[in-house]
Amino acid sequence: MRHPIRTVSAAAVAGTALGTLVAVAAFAAESRVVQTGKAFEPKALTVKAGDSVVFANEDFYDHNVYSESDGNVFNLGIQPPGQTNAVTLANAGTVQxxxxxxxxxxxxxxxx
Ligand SMILES: [Cu+2]
Known part of the structure; x- marks a missing residue:
């Protein structure tokens, strides 16, 4: 009788892990920021840790978007007009x- 019980326990653990993965995937969101007229649009937004922000250069100029804020440092490098780059913001905090x-x-x- 012990062996079937162990099998059921393993399945229950696997089910819990899978459920967590699905929940994380369902809640990770993607926001979009456009660069136009040498400005960001919008100029402020709120996201959740783990979310991605897509930067779309819809301007006539190259841009080089970056942040040096603790926990969410990134640098997209030179981004020519028409290019889109995504950044995942892993940590809570204010990102300049x-x-x-x-x-x-x-x-x-x-x-x-
Ligand atoms: Cu710029």
Missing amino acids: VLCRIHPKMKLVITVE
Whole structure:
């Protein structure tokens, strides 16, 4: 009788792990930020830790989007017009997003 019981327990554990994976996949979201007129649009947004933000350069100029905020440091490098790049923001906090080419471009992302 012991062997079947162990089998059931293993299946229950596997089911729980799979359920967690599905839940994480279902809640990870993707936000979109456009660069246009040498500005970010929107200029502020709120996401959850683990979410992705897509940066779409819909401008006539190259941009170089980056952040040096603790926990969410990234640098997209030179992004020519028409290019789209995604960043996953793993940690909660305030993320100051800037452009190395255009210092006036500012975006604040709150990661909950
Ligand atoms: Cu720029």
